[in-house]
Amino acid sequence: MPVKYYEFMREQSRAGLEHLCDAELDKAETKPDRYSSIGSLLIDEILYTFDLPAIDKSDYPRVYNSLDQMKDENVEEKFIQKFAQRNNSFYHGESNIIFLRNPEIDGFIEECMHFVDICLCGELRKSWESFNMADGFYAHILAEASAHFGVKVIFGREFNEHAFRGRTSYGLYEDHLRFEKEYKTTEQDRFDEICPLAKIFEQDKDVLNEVIHLLGYRLGERIYGCYAAEKFSDADFRQLITLNLREANSAIETYLGLIDKLE
Numbered sequence: 001m002p003v004k005y006y007e008f009m010r011e012q013s014r015a016g017l018e019h020l021c022d023a024e025l026d027k028a029e030t031k032p033d034r035y036s037s038i039g040s041l042l043i044d045e046i047l048y049t050f051d052l053p054a055i056d057k058s059d060y061p062r063v064y065n066s067l068d069q070m071k072d073e074n075v076e077e078k079f080i081q082k083f084a085q086r087n088n089s090f091y092h093g094e095s096n097i098i099f100l101r102n103p104e105i106d107g108f109i110e111e112c113m114h115f116v117d118i119c120l121c122g123e124l125r126k127s128w129e130s131f132n133m134a135d136g137f138y139a140h141i142l143a144e145a146s147a148h149f150g151v152k153v154i155f156g157r158e159f160n161e162h163a164f165r166g167r168t169s170y171g172l173y174e175d176h177l178r179f180e181k182e183y184k185t186t187e188q189d190r191f192d193e194i195c196p197l198a199k200i201f202e203q204d205k206d207v208l209n210e211v212i213h214l215l216g217y218r219l220g221e222r223i224y225g226c227y228a229a230e231k232f233s234d235a236d237f238r239q240l241i242t243l244n245l246r247e248a249n250s251a252i253e254t255y256l257g258l259i260d261k262l263e
């Protein structure tokens with residue numbers, strides 16, 4: 001399908017979604033769970049767009065945009081603490097809650113994509129703690145890639161990596177891109193020298209999180225490019241988003257495999 005057609009479709013679906021969300025917000029201005037109902041709409045849209053397996057409505061996440069509202073609804077304190085520590089929107093699989101810091105549609109769709117991803121992998125309400133660091137790192141990158149791709153198809157979204165230039169995360173991101181190019185041809189004894197993982201894992205959570213997003217969104221952009229050029233199909237995406245990456249090394253192998261394939 002030509003890229004132009006995709007752009008047209010994207011505009012249409014974007015306008016439709018904005019309209020739906022506005023209508024939902026209007027009629028439910030004072031309803032405390034209005035974001036949860038918009039979340040269900042967005043999840044339905046995601047499942048429909050990519051022809052994904054249905055998800056039981058009772059598994060759909062609760063969506064909050066304030067910590068007070070969580071307290072009012074008796075969300076467990078240990079979960080509230082997790083949301084309080086971060087200043088961005090995110091989906092937390094163990095509590096099955098989307099916390100929206102700023103209720104913008106594209107960020108909202110991204111968190112819904114994360115929910116769909118985790119749910120279809122069979123990981124809903126499970127903790128990430130059993131992942132080792134490297135597996136967790138690449139599994140998160142793949143999740144960001146799928147999410148960014150989904151937001152791009154459904155709502156249109158540009159990723160400008162240059163906005164991160166000059167930051168610690170950007171330097172590590174570039175180190176990783178170099179590693180991706182060189183790891184196959186590098187002698188075994190120089191592997192440690194070119195592998196940036198140790199340096200990345202020394203960083204604090206915010207930097208680590210930025211590196212994950214940079215690598216993930218970049219891969220999402222590539223997936224989108226191939227999708228628009230019909231080299232990556234809906235079926236390929238279904239396979240990616242339903243892949244369970246619990247097994248040791250499966251996340252890094254999937255990541256590097258995609259980088260190769262989508263060259």
Ligand SMILES: [Zn+2]
Nearest residue numbers: 110114144147
């Ligand atoms: Zn994300």
